[in-house]
Amino acid sequence: MATATTQNRSWYRRNEIAVTPWLFLLPGILFFALYVIIPIFQSVWISFHEWDGLGEKTWVGTANYERLLGGDRKFETSFWNNLKWLVLYLLAIPMGLSISLFLNQTVRGIRLYKSLFFFPFVISQVVVGLVFSWFYLPNDGLFDVITGLVGIDIKGGVLGNPNTATYGIIAAGLWPQTAYCMILYLTGLNAVDPEQVEAARLDGAKGLKMLWYVIIPQLKPATFIAFVVTIIGALRSFDFIAVMTNGGPFGSTRVLSFYMFEESLSEFGFRMGYGAAIAVVLFFIMLIFIGYFLWSMYQDEKGVR
Amino acid sequence: MSKTFKGTIAALSAATILAGSASAQSLSGDLRIVSDMSNPAPRAVMEGLAADFGAMHPDLNIELEIVDREAWKTQIRNALTANAPDVVNWYAATRMTPYVDAGLFMDISDLWEDPAMADLASTKGAMTLNGAQWGVPYTYYQWGVYYRKDIFEELGLSEPTTWDEEIANCQVIVDSGRACYTIGSKYLWTAGGWFDYINSRTNGYEFHIQLANGEVEWTDDRVRETFANWRTLIDMGAFIEDHQAYSWQEALPFMVDGEAASYLMGNFAVAAMRDGGLTDDQLDFYQFPQINPDVAPAEDAPTDTFHIPSGAQNVEAAKAFLLYVTSPDVQSAINGGDALGQLPVNAAAAVSDDKFIQEGFDMLSNNASGGIMQFFDRDFPAEMASVGMEGLQEFMVFPDNLDDILERLEDTRQRVYQ
Numbered sequence: 001m002a003t004a005t006t007q008n009r010s011w012y013r014r015n016e017i018a019v020t021p022w023l024f025l026l027p028g029i030l031f032f033a034l035y036v037i038i039p040i041f042q043s044v045w046i047s048f049h050e051w052d053g054l055g056e057k058t059w060v061g062t063a064n065y066e067r068l069l070g071g072d073r074k075f076e077t078s079f080w081n082n083l084k085w086l087v088l089y090l091l092a093i094p095m096g097l098s099i100s101l102f103l104n105q106t107v108r109g110i111r112l113y114k115s116l117f118f119f120p121f122v123i124s125q126v127v128v129g130l131v132f133s134w135f136y137l138p139n140d141g142l143f144d145v146i147t148g149l150v151g152i153d154i155k156g157g158v159l160g161n162p163n164t165a166t167y168g169i170i171a172a173g174l175w176p177q178t179a180y181c182m183i184l185y186l187t188g189l190n191a192v193d194p195e196q197v198e199a200a201r202l203d204g205a206k207g208l209k210m211l212w213y214v215i216i217p218q219l220k221p222a223t224f225i226a227f228v229v230t231i232i233g234a235l236r237s238f239d240f241i242a243v244m245t246n247g248g249p250f251g252s253t254r255v256l257s258f259y260m261f262e263e264s265l266s267e268f269g270f271r272m273g274y275g276a277a278i279a280v281v282l283f284f285i286m287l288i289f290i291g292y293f294l295w296s297m298y299q300d301e302k303g304v305r
Numbered sequence: 306m307s308k309t310f311k312g313t314i315a316a317l318s319a320a321t322i323l324a325g326s327a328s329a330q331s332l333s334g335d336l337r338i339v340s341d342m343s344n345p346a347p348r349a350v351m352e353g354l355a356a357d358f359g360a361m362h363p364d365l366n367i368e369l370e371i372v373d374r375e376a377w378k379t380q381i382r383n384a385l386t387a388n389a390p391d392v393v394n395w396y397a398a399t400r401m402t403p404y405v406d407a408g409l410f411m412d413i414s415d416l417w418e419d420p421a422m423a424d425l426a427s428t429k430g431a432m433t434l435n436g437a438q439w440g441v442p443y444t445y446y447q448w449g450v451y452y453r454k455d456i457f458e459e460l461g462l463s464e465p466t467t468w469d470e471e472i473a474n475c476q477v478i479v480d481s482g483r484a485c486y487t488i489g490s491k492y493l494w495t496a497g498g499w500f501d502y503i504n505s506r507t508n509g510y511e512f513h514i515q516l517a518n519g520e521v522e523w524t525d526d527r528v529r530e531t532f533a534n535w536r537t538l539i540d541m542g543a544f545i546e547d548h549q550a551y552s553w554q555e556a557l558p559f560m561v562d563g564e565a566a567s568y569l570m571g572n573f574a575v576a577a578m579r580d581g582g583l584t585d586d587q588l589d590f591y592q593f594p595q596i597n598p599d600v601a602p603a604e605d606a607p608t609d610t611f612h613i614p615s616g617a618q619n620v621e622a623a624k625a626f627l628l629y630v631t632s633p634d635v636q637s638a639i640n641g642g643d644a645l646g647q648l649p650v651n652a653a654a655a656v657s658d659d660k661f662i663q664e665g666f667d668m669l670s671n672n673a674s675g676g677i678m679q680f681f682d683r684d685f686p687a688e689m690a691s692v693g694m695e696g697l698q699e700f701m702v703f704p705d706n707l708d709d710i711l712e713r714l715e716d717t718r719q720r721v722y723q
Contacts, residue, residue, distance in 0.1 A: 054409065137550065160547050248491060248698065249698065250696070266379070267378045
């Protein structure tokens with residue numbers, strides 16, 4: 001009799017527990033595959049070809065990679081600039097933390113101050129870039145006027161001088177990124193346990209000691225997210241470069257994402273194979289970080305269990 | 306104001322004449338035009354063209370879509386491949402190559418055999434690739450040196466015709482505390498204009514085109530001679546400082562404020578200079594001076610064009626539209642001072658009486674025996690042009706890097722022209 005009832009139940013009923021999660025996941029998986037996973041493999045496939053985006057693809061094997069990694073100076077410049085971005089962009093985290101500590105108090109109008117500090121993150125990166133490029137203008141720009149007062153003259157202006165241009169753009173990028181980190185830390189500070197602070201105070205901890213041993217450990221989740229968004233932000237720094245210098249002067253501010261765009265999609269581009277090869281290299285660089293983040297998230301999850 | 310009248314009259318007569326002749330062939334169906342004439346004046350011209358052509362052919366339904374000019378430079382690829390329109394805008398010369406090679410532009414050599422096209426003979430070369438014609442031009446404009454006449458008069462200078470005079474003039478201007486030339490090289494192409502001129506004046510048009518076609522090495526001594534001539538100007542402080550931080554528009558105030566005496570530019574800069582407050586009494590034009598007396602002068606005169614995509618549905622109407630756009634009366638009307646303010650491509654068309662257009666027309670008709678260049682980024686293939694212009698900008702800022710720059714360009718040349 002027992003077997004008969006199992007027979008009567010429909011296939012879905014019998015497998016409900018196993019199937020339902022997949023049904024819920026299906027739309028997500030479908031779109032993720034269509035717009036993320038499949039294009040990744042397509043990019044890798046294209047990177048082995050020479051293709052102008054219109055005609056037939058020609059198989060060139062690893063020629064694109066040989067050229068890219070075998071002494072393409074544009075690639076080298078882009079790579080080093082990416083490293084500069086990675087390192088200097090992380091300054092947004094301590095800067096955001098200090099601003100959030102400063103703002104984490106209850107005085108009249110604190111909401112207004114908070115929103116003013118958050119403001120650069122709300123406005124478009126293009127606008128920030130444009131404002132900073134005016135700020136940096138040679139002769140008339142405020143920055144040039146200020147440095148002129150202390151007797152420093154940057155030849156060509158900050159963005160016109162190949163030695164300073166990248167740093168100028170990173171500084172512009174730090175402004176909104178700091179605001180982002182600040183908001184992450186502000187929410188983190190709300191979750192700091194007042195009893196622990198009280199206990200630490202009784203034990204005589206204050207100032208930097210309090211910050212280092214009591215507050216910051218409790219902010220670990222916020223720090224982790226701040227690291228993730230800052231590193232990803234540094235690696236895809238594209239908008240600022242496109243707006244502020246367009247990769248110039250003479251290509252000295254290129255980063256990998258901008259170089260990829262230039263080769264494959266810009267006015268003088270449409271070397272899709274080469275662009276795709278750059279994209280693949282950038283993907284693997286990002287994969288190192290993403291892999292690390294995923295791994296440490298996995299470790300945390302395990303710790304909770 | 307008389308030019309406005311003339312333009313209007315020409316447009317009116319154009320409409321009547323063509324309306325009379327065109328009723329013989331009746332066109333029907335849809336004609337889809339995608340145009341990049343998105344700036345205010347060109348947009349009005351394009352809309353006028355579509356409306357007038359539609360009025361001549363009542364059975365024809367014209368769909369006009371105007372796309373941002375910069376965006377079109379990349380969008381054209383999608384437009385030509387998927388559901389292609391019947392008529393599109395583009396540029397002449399090497400810039401057509403990717404679409405011709407991919408078979409996306411229609412071969413319209415038969416249209417060029419039409420007797421009406423004989424008056425366009427001067428631009429036929431720029432529309433020819435692989436021995437066939439791939440589109441028609443509708444306007445072009447001269448390049449040259451626009452200068453502050455009042456400053457020249459103040460310093461007792463006259464328009465230079467030779468390189469020595471040019472340098473002597475420049476020395477006087479520099480000594481007076483000004484720069485000879487303003488330029489904004491942030492977007493690179495402005496430096497391409499300087500290279501076009503100095504190279505073609507030093508080595509001739511043939512050599513310049515050979516270089517564009519990848520037949521000459523960038524490390525060739527003749528190329529070095531070009532850069533040596535250019536360097537003379539750079540070393541004497543002829544160009545404004547920090548030009549790599551400015552766009553061409555941001556470099557204009559130097560000329561308007563009198564900090565720089567002249568500007569090597571296309572004729573489109575005149576409108577901006579007038580908007581900046583310079584009157585025609587302060588502003589004048591001269592042809593880029595001769596450098597090598599054995600070389601016939603070649604001029605930059607970029608040509609804008611119409612093409613029929615090979616996927617066009619209504620080819621008959623598209624060809625009729627191309628003939629209409631290039632006809633003398635329409636050419637007179639759309640290139641008039643109140644419309645595009647540029648040079649008509651049809652020899653039978655009337656030239657606007659704007660002083661700069663007149664001077665440019667005279668220069669291109671009588672004193673450009675070397676040839677017509679389409680501009681650095683249209684004559685050189687895309688990758689060569691982008692690497693090249695970057696090198697030119699670097700040269701203008703760090704002339705000492707020349708050897709390194711030329712080697713880089715030569716590397717690119719060997720790869721690009723395979």
